[in-house]
Amino acid sequence: MSKDINNYDRFILPDGAESVFFIGICGISMSSLAFITHTHGIKVGGSDTNDGEMARKLRESGIELYIGHSAENIKGYDAVVYTAAIAEDNPELMYARENGLPCINRAEYLGKLMQSYTNKIGVAGMHGKSSVTGMISHVFIESGKEPTVLNGANTYELDGGAYKIGRQDSFIFEACEYKDSFLSFYPDIAVLLNLEMDHVDYFKSLDQIKESFAKYADKASTVVAFGNDEDLMDAIKNYKGRLVTYGVNDNTLDFYAYDIRENSQGYDVFKIGHNGELLCEVELAVPGEHNVVNATAAITVAYLNGIDVGVAAESMGTFKGVNRRSEYKGTVDGVVIYDDYAHHPSEIKSSLHGLKKLCRGRLWCVYQPHTYSRTAGLFDEFCESFGEADEVIFAEIYAAREKNTFGISSKDLADKIDGALFIDSFEKIAEYVKKNAKEGDLVVSMGAGDVFKVHQLLLK
Secondary structure, eight states: OOOOTTSGGGOOOOTTOOEEEEETTTSHHHHHHHHHHHHTTOEEEEEESOOSHHHHHHHHTTOEEEESOOGGGGTTOSEEEEOTTSOTTOHHHHHHHHTTOOEEEHHHHHHHHHTTOSEEEEEEOSSOHHHHHHHHHHHHHHTTOOOEEEOSSOBTTTTTSSEEOOSSSEEEEEOOOGGGGGGGOOOSEEEEOOOOOOOTTTOOSHHHHHHHHHHHHHTOSEEEEETTOHHHHHHTTTOOSEEEEEEESOTTSSEEEEEEEEOTTSOEEEEEEETTEEEEEEEOSSOSTHHHHHHHHHHHHHHHTTOOHHHHHHHHTTOOOBTTSSEEEEEETTEEEEEEOOOSHHHHHHHHHHHHTTOSSOEEEEEOOBOHHHHHHTHHHHHTSOTTOSEEEEOOOBOTTOOOOSOOOHHHHHHHSTTOEEOSOHHHHHHHHHHHOOTTOEEEEESSSSTHHHHHHHHO
């Protein structure tokens, strides 16, 4: 009989610790870990620079929250959890170390949390992690299983949140590669989606990324890998465990999507083959051919876990996506508004390709680049990413954890793309779109920063 997640033997804190302080608590993953920790009756506090919606939810749950970072905030806590984005000179982190408090990075903390589960499914890749984690979770939940889930984005299936505390031994989680965080995790099944150059502030070459993914794969007894990705398959060429491949239009793979077509709403309908035979037919409710690949990965994982493929296929038709992944937000004066998290050239291309199919008029993309290092390091690739958009507007770069030591600006991108504009505030962008977008046009606010404020202004 499965143990209940609420048993304290499922939760590991440093020896003698009775309270935890989270530095950067308002992030998706950190807030989820904070909520889970708080659910176990453990005192939780935290700090962040963002006093927004997540801060409100944390306070309402009884979690002590500070806006801004100060050594005073951390007094009275026994242990500290921090994200990879927290600088070494953060006053709270410095105080904790100077006073001998256990300091655990987010990845290590999540790694400790998952160790007592017997079926750990970790989804890694440069793109699509949150969507595939959401799809797998949705399949499990729809099939009557009760997994514990920790995603990197909010989903409808998790009541608008990013986590679920389950009552069975499956733990489904997003495994982030940034700064090799995923090497702190313990997957039984490692789902590998894709591999290409990104996070150029940490990864200095594609070979370094391949080495990291190979190490992550070696942690798992089973690897489910996207067989169409040559760089990914090269990275895991020496993997010794059970390798299961999936992909598109290639019957040499273990699971493959084929006969891909569109329904009347612009969503994809397709078949999945296995061992040369039809396994199931799938009709999606989310846009984009990349979601054909994502759904094939999810159904492959479901099959390996003994879930009825008919139930798995049907659940893909009720999966509404995750927050900020080609997410429909509303319509104003006949102009359709979407929001999307894409912030890498490949993601931008995929998202715009999917949205173009839903658009009756012009496709507008309001894009906010994410970090100076990514914008500078992948500049040429970004310049080639917006071809399917009819109108492109750039907001200024979202700095996140960085300072602009690269001398780069969003205007540099706009100057390289024919017809693109750079507008220096969200208010001015919204005003321009309202004045110029026409009935039937589709406008997407896109990026990993706070560009969603544009669609909020448009819908206000």
